[in-house]
Amino acid sequence: MMRVLNICLIGALVLAAADVYTIKFESARQAQHVAKLRLEIRRERDAVAALRAEWAKLDNPARIQALTRRHLQLRAADARQIDPLDNLPERPPDRVPVEEADPIGTVIVNPELLDHSPTGSVHGPTR
């Protein structure tokens, strides 16, 4: 009786030891994986930081200004070129009826329908 119990216990012990070993092994593997991922995250973050720094350098207003001066004919915006939406005039009545199937063709056929009203800045110089 006692002997059977002992054998059972020894068997259970061996099984438990084997189980603990596998758990331990698995956890070590997982820990390694976590460490690897952490390192990767860190590297990625460093790379992102380096790229962001480079972007900030390229995006620097002084650099953009120098490039604009060299390559574009843009001028600084003037206060007269800014107007609030409230000052937008009412939409003019449609010259070509909306239901017309071919609006462009209608305008070409009847040139008097063309809109000749000027656009541009409020009191801006005429070019």
Next chain:
Amino acid sequence: MHAPAADPAAPAREPWRRRLVGSLLYGSNVDRVAKTRARILLAVLIFALGYAVIATRLVMFATAPEGHGSRRAIAQDAVATARPDILDRNGEILATDVRTPSLFGEPHRIIDVDEASELLTAVMPEIDAAELRGRLGSKRRFVWLKREITSQQREQIHRLGIPGIGFLPENKRVYPNGAEVSHLIGHVNIDNQGTAGIEKWLDARGLADLHLAGLATDRLQKPVELAVDLRVQHALHDELIAARAKFKAIAAAGLLTDVRTGEVVAMVSVPDYDPNNPREALDPTRINRLTTGVFEMGSTFKALTVAMALDSGKITLKSAFDASHPLQYGKFTIHDFHAQNRVLTVPEIFTYSSNIGTARMALSLGIEHHKWFLRKMGQLERLRTELPESAEPLVPKRWAELNTVTIAFGHGLSVAPLQAVAAIGALMNGGRLIPPTFLKRSEADALAHATQVVKPETSEKMRYLMRLNVEKGTATKADVKGYYVGGKTGTSDKVIGGRYSKTKVLTSFTAVLPADQPRYLLLIMLDEPQATPDTHGFTTSGWNAVPVGGAVIGRIAPLLGLEPRFDLPPSDKLILASAGGR
């Protein structure tokens, strides 16, 4: 012999030989069973203790990280630690960390010092061979060989396979915008410790302690958001550099603050330096003139004098002062630059920038009142901000009537320009003096820090005067259409060798925009501007600082989201009428 056998429990059953041995060894009357138990217990205890020690050590080994950390620990201490990013108010990067490898050596592990240093100098010719040999041959456990090497160099040195040589990734501070924000954010030393500006403030705020605890090695710290707007900062920087070149000035400085929150939206002082090359900052001509320098602000200070007069209630906009003769004071005579030689009203005194008028105004209120008011406006004490660099105002030791006379028009009291701007901001925003800040701040938060220094009506009258001065005073060249600019000019003679110079001046222009609903206050300062053909030989503020201010306003107003408004009535209709006809 047979009689005891009747008792079955007695130990008499033992063979006689054993009994004999037992009685010889222990004596006849000892309870050997109890004794044996005690001994077994002792043995059990000793073994249990032994196993417990083994078990705890096992647990310690299992939980503690890799044992061979001694080398890393030494190295880690020396690594430049991470700093939080610094962002502008729109989230643009002003300062960030980039990882770069650094080369170190552990002299006790190096086998052949000569060979190692020869191989290393072959890869890095810029390194000093003798110094390298000295370092590798030293008795220390850890030496830096070269900080911040390139990744190609790292690769080549790695291939050499020299024992006792290693790399550590270090955080290197990078300032992508270069000189543009230099005075604001300051810079760091090679160990990534802040030595000036906001960087130093970050360290003082507890980052240094984090470094010591070794906790600040990763970039997981919350970025610091400043109040500065990089676009506005650039525009101001660009215009000031152009102005400095045009007027051949020693220096130019500009400051833009939000009058409702006290935030510094832009601050430029040229000549400045590149924080990526901090050695330039040591040059004394490159100091930040707005916080570290003190200046006699000249006529700009008249705004404070007039506000004091109006706020006292004894003087109104209709009051008049005699400016028909120069003011004689002992051996000093006070003249007016734009002399009218008649009795002037308060608005006239302000727009003609009359020294005599403001001096008489201050005298009529008395020295003590003058001192009390300037103290209340924070002009007599050092202004503390986040920036560690600050300057104490130069206040006269004995304050006599002559001092009140000269300080009334901005001579004889030197303050940091930022300090003066904070006070004028209070005169514009409804009378609340808000301590300026370089960090992002909400209006509610600013209100909690603010103190009411003048009445809201006084502030309205001051804005009227500022606007009037642009409409028909000394600052007409800054009237940028659409933004309803108000402003006060200032030209002060510089003190050269203890005497006021006749030719060398410091000009300034303080502008509020828009004058009817104040949002921003701009200060432009030029140090010793020269006359150009355009200025007809003049060096006063109206010919240099004011047009520069106008150019800056025209450029930054759209960036600040100020809506241009045209066809606004003149200031006496718009500002004074809204104040209820006062």
